[in-house]
Amino acid sequence: MKLTVLGCGTVSLTPDQACAGYHLTAGRHRLLMDCGGGVLLRLMQAELDYMDVDGLLLSHVRHPDHVSDVPLLLFAWNYRVGGPREAPLLVVGPPGTKEFIEAVHDLFPATNPKSYQLIIREMFAGDVPLPGARLRVRPMRHGRVPAVGFRLDERGRSMAYSGDTAYCPALVELCRDVDLALLDCSFPAGRAVYDSHLTAREVGRVAAESGAAAVMITHRYPVGSDAEVDNQIRETYNGPLHLARDLMSITVGPATGRPEVHGEDR
Numbered sequence: 001m002k003l004t005v006l007g008c009g010t011v012s013l014t015p016d017q018a019c020a021g022y023h024l025t026a027g028r029h030r031l032l033m034d035c036g037g038g039v040l041l042r043l044m045q046a047e048l049d050y051m052d053v054d055g056l057l058l059s060h061v062r063h064p065d066h067v068s069d070v071p072l073l074l075f076a077w078n079y080r081v082g083g084p085r086e087a088p089l090l091v092v093g094p095p096g097t098k099e100f101i102e103a104v105h106d107l108f109p110a111t112n113p114k115s116y117q118l119i120i121r122e123m124f125a126g127d128v129p130l131p132g133a134r135l136r137v138r139p140m141r142h143g144r145v146p147a148v149g150f151r152l153d154e155r156g157r158s159m160a161y162s163g164d165t166a167y168c169p170a171l172v173e174l175c176r177d178v179d180l181a182l183l184d185c186s187f188p189a190g191r192a193v194y195d196s197h198l199t200a201r202e203v204g205r206v207a208a209e210s211g212a213a214a215v216m217i218t219h220r221y222p223v224g225s226d227a228e229v230d231n232q233i234r235e236t237y238n239g240p241l242h243l244a245r246d247l248m249s250i251t252v253g254p255a256t257g258r259p260e261v262h263g264e265d266r
């Protein structure tokens, strides 16, 4: 299982961070988790093929920093030189996902699938069986916006993604004994601009309570320093901790190792 960070950014735009997007390779599955602005360019920079994506997991569809590249992706699947997409696509997200995709189709009729089947599963909680893998969907707490977190288990390896959420017991359960927890870490505690996200201190709490073997923090607003965030997490969590940045990839497993950064010699 391999996770590639395509965008670790937020709505508070910065030049080195695309908005939210992560690519997960697990067995035969190629999953794109969220697809905000800049994510498709990053996907190509990571030398991943957008035609190979077979599942689109959307944590929430009401905030463009998590979905604004979706219309472009649907359009690209229809009109790529070399032929349109033919493989079926699974979209999983919270209630409102179907309405969002239909609104995209209404606004941009050329995004309607020309030659492939689009399967949309919307839910707050449930399991989606995938060949050789298990996808769990659980409700998160993101203000008034319907939001979910995801967990994928495949061949004894596992990773969980919080999407955007405040602290909630469902997130701790989602991350229970997971190999890698990819967590919203929007602000240092005491400096949160919005209360619908995790603070660094809460990230430490989720990590410690869940027994996650390793943690990657992401979705950081430009508030506070790495050291400040690191110190707050370390109040309760002592395990491996990675700070996401765009184009970083990490192999997920019992020995989740050091992340590699694409195109850099380090």
Ligand SMILES: [Zn+2]
Residues within 6 Å of the ligand: 060, 063, 142, 164
């Ligand atoms: Zn959000």
